[in-house]
Amino acid sequence: MKKIAIIGGYGQVGSVIVQQLIHHGKQNLLIMGRNQKKMTYFAQSLPIAIETRQIDLNQSIDDTQLADIQMVIVCLDQKKTRFIQQCQRLGIDYLDITANSIFLKKVDQLPSPFSRTLTGIGLAPGITNLAVADYLATYENTKSVDIDILLGIGDQHGQAAIDWTFSQLTSSYSLPHYQKPVSNFTIGKNATFGPRYGKKTTYNFDFADQHLLALNDSTRHYTTYLGFDVSWITKSLALLKKTKLATILKNKQVLDFLALTMRKGIIGSNEFVVKISSPQEMPSKMIVVYGKEEAKITGEIATLMVLKLLDSSVPAGNYLINELTTLNEVVTKLPRLTYEAY
Known part of the structure; x- marks a missing residue:
């Protein structure tokens, strides 16, 4: 066999x-x-x-x-x-x-x-793509889809996933509806994650789901945003980007410290949330997926x-x-x- x-x-x-x-x-x-x-x-x-x-x-x-x-x-x-x-x-x-x-x-x-x-x-791509497909089955005329992801800082994220996430903060990427390449974590928005988490700030992030969705469907704009359940961490990362200090996240010692903090579950939860919505057309219509231990x-x-x-x-x-x-x-x-x- x-x-x-x-x-x-x-x-x-x-x-x-x-x-x-x-x-x-x-x-x-x-x-x-x-x-x-x-x-x-x-x-x-x-x-x-x-x-x-x-x-x-x-x-x-x-x-x-x-x-x-x-x-x-x-x-x-x-x-x-x-x-x-x-x-x-x-x-x-x-x-x-x-x-x-x-x-x-x-x-x-x-x-x-x-x-x-x-x-x-x-998670992204994966759960996000399934949630988008479910959303579009109901709102098929939607021309713009936002994918908001909220990650729990207290989850047991693997070292490779942590390194990849934080290293992305120093890079840029392109989407069909952006006029020029954009840097990660520079375009912020308020996202409501249902009654459990309420309103959180998320920022544009180079997850693969938006690229794959756009490759297979050129009729809509897809944009993925990322935030963390501990709001001050999201805000701190955005501040690092704004002050052009995000390069410190390339430092191995800094990454190791962040990874240790996340693995220990010192702060935050082990939950994640995915929200699919269309802010331009139907801001109150959304699908929210809740999960634990990504x-x-x-x-x-x-x-x-x-x-x-x-x-x-x-x-x-x-x-x-x-x-x-x-x-x-x-x-x-x-x-x-x-x-x-x-």
Whole structure:
């Protein structure tokens, strides 16, 4: 029986996927990654014996190392599409949890594969895309969609996710409806996150969901904004940007301190909120999604999609999550996710 390989399967999200697949009775699993010590340590903690295999996605991988694999789930960021193209050539199903917009744009431009490729299965893209699809099913004439994301500072975010988020504050990006590239965290707005959280300030942020949505639908403008449940942190980051001091977030010691603070859960909650609205046309009409423990939910959603692909006859092709499932289906199967429409 061919294996399901989880690359980075010992990390914050990857470990959840491995545990969830075991819970669902899957035993033909393979953990892959660069750090053999971490892989071995994690594998020994599992209730069943699981093989580990050392590979580095930054290096060329021989086809023979993938010969016994039917599906890979990648929980690491990549810059090149070499590995995904190799999987597509070999007929290996490929799933990726990355939120890197540059990489996902490259994937979207790849030719039709000989296998099934699914990207955007985290928070943004992922839950946000499902919520947008649900919103547009009701308000189909909407021409502008705002995606507001509120992250809990007290959540157990992984080191890679924290590094990526704060490093983005020093970069710029482009959207079809912006006349020129804009810097992250410079365009602020007030967003109402339903009765639980009320009004919070959010700022433009380069999540991949808005890019993927725009690539597949040029008739609307999509813009994603980010804020934190602890308001003074959001305001402090905006002030750093305004005073041009955000470069301190490139400092490893500063990043390590921020990561430690977030992992310890010293302040803030472990919840996140996604709000979809159209401020120009229907500011009071919105969908609000509430969830807890983003990394775990990302792993659980990835597991749901693995099981869906294994049990379905979905043909070969490049897919986004909203092409294979719905917000209602995901919320029904994940008890830590809820949503409300206003």
